[in-house]
Amino acid sequence: MESLFTSPEFQMSLLLFVALGGYLIASRINQSAVIGLxxxxxxxxxxxxxxxxxTDFVRSLAHLGAVILLFVIGFEFNMKDILHPRNFAIAAVGVIVPWIGGWWLAVLFGFDSASAIFVGTACTATSIAITANVLKELGKLQTEAAKAIIGAAVIDDVLALLVLAISTDVVGGSFSYLGIAVVTVKAVAFIVLAGAFGLLVISKFLVRLDATPFVRKYPEFIFIFAMMLAFLYAMFAELVGLSAIVGAFIAGVSFKDVELHQSHSLKEGAEYLQIIFASIFFVSLGIIADLHQVTPEIVIFLAALTLVAILTKVIGCGIPAKLGGLCGKDSLIVGFGMAPRGEVAMIVALIGLEAGIIGQGVYVALVLMSLLTTIITPIVYRNWFYKGEYCTYDDKGAGIGEGR
Structure with missing residues (x-):
């Protein structure tokens, strides 16, 4: 009987049953589905x-959910949305300010220098999955703020990788400019080459393949092929040190303009998968947190850390967004949109714990900070920013006012 409850079938059924409960909770409290999950x-x-x-089973399903979610989100964006100069400024300042804020707070609370460096490192992260899903849910993915958030978050992932490499080397006493340069070149080269290969080679190949008699007989073939490539992109992203979801996002962007006539829609098929697995991903963010590990001392540090984590992203990303042409409201939307740390900071915290750089108390605080910043953004979006107001822009994309 015990083997029945530990079987993949039962666990999958239980996770989806729980996800349904999350939607019911979200409906009752009139919040985003992410909050309920x-x-x-x-x-x-x-x-x-x-x-x-x-468990490993839950973690694997959650990982698939994040990958599929960002693959779907990629269909809404062009490569030029990611590479806008404004996004580089938002990402750069949005990494520096949180790192300084996290490091300063840890020092203020009396942690050693190694722990303080790693707390700052965890604060640099941005989880693109949470904000992207909320914007998609609200139908705001095509706004200027959304484009800035997604583009900056992809660049942020590269910068956060560099910060993690630098911090680990500094703490370990093995810092090398050459090592950092290699990490940078690999990350940037992957994004550029993977995007170019997808746009110029794979997407055209899919269009030609769609016209063949073989695909007329098996119209699902191209969808399976595209999903295979999405997971392949995700794998290669991880191999160069980036988050797998960045690879999946680049794959989605690459396939955005693929027009199929005989095959099933790539986006529509991926959305059905996303409904299932992304729900499990968001449920897993609640499962990974164990509130029993919280002590009175950790509560105070956690409250301060969460406040600093939010303010440093809002300031660090909001000001460059404003200077880059976004209106005041959209600049705040960008700042709060970059605030969720989600699974990215949790992974950084786990790396620090396993390396013996941070203790269990700091680890728990970082995990719960990640959870709280993840929860706050959907609440702020739904109850503050998106209540009928919008920003207007000129032909060059600069903010010129707000209206209703």
Whole structure:
């Protein structure tokens, strides 16, 4: 009987049942589905009921969910949206300011220099999956703010990788300019080459393949082929040190303009997969947090860390966004949109814990900070920014005012 409850079939059924509960909770409290899914994850996870733990099976499904979600989001964007000069400024300042803020706070609370460096490193992260899903849910993916957030978040992932490499080397006493240069070249080369190869080679190949008698007989073939490439892009992204979701996003961007006549829609097919697996991903963010590990000392540090984590992203990303031509409201939207740390900061925290750089207390604080920043953004978006107001822009994309 015990083997029945540990079987993949039962666990999958239970996770989807829990996800349905998350949608019901979100409906009752009139919030984003992301909030309901995370809250129900907290409820069934170790924090409250303990029905589900963060097993390898749950982690694997959640990872697939994040990859598929960003693959779908990629269909909404062009490569030029990512490479806008404004996004580089938003990402750069949005990494420097949070790193300084996190490091300063850890020093203020009396942590050693190694722990302080790693706290700052965790604060640099941005989880593109959470904000992208909320914007998609609200139908705001084509706004100037959304384009700035997604583009800056992809660049942020590269910069955060560099910060992680530098911090690890500094703490370990093996800092090397050559090593950092190699990491930078690999990350940038992957984004450029993967995007170019997808746009110029793969997308055209898919169009030609769609016209063949073989695809007329098996119209699902191209969708399977595209999903294979999405996961392949995700794998190569991880191989160069980037997040897998960045690779999947680049794949989605590459296939955006593929017009198929005989095959099933790539975007529509991926969206069905996203509905299932992305729900599990958001539930997992609640499951991974264990509130029983929180001590009174950690509560104070956690509250301060969460406040600093939000303010440093809002300031560090909002000001460059404003200087880059966005209106005041959209600049704040960008700042809050870059605030969720999500699974990215959790991974950084785990690396620090396993390397012996940070202790269990700091690890718990970083995980819960990641969770709180993830929850706050959907709440702010739904209850503050998107209540009928919008920004207007001139022909060059510069903000010229706000209206209703």
């Amino acid at each position: 995370i809250l129900v994850g907290l409820l069934v996870g170790p924090s409250v009921l303990g029905w589900i733990t963060y």
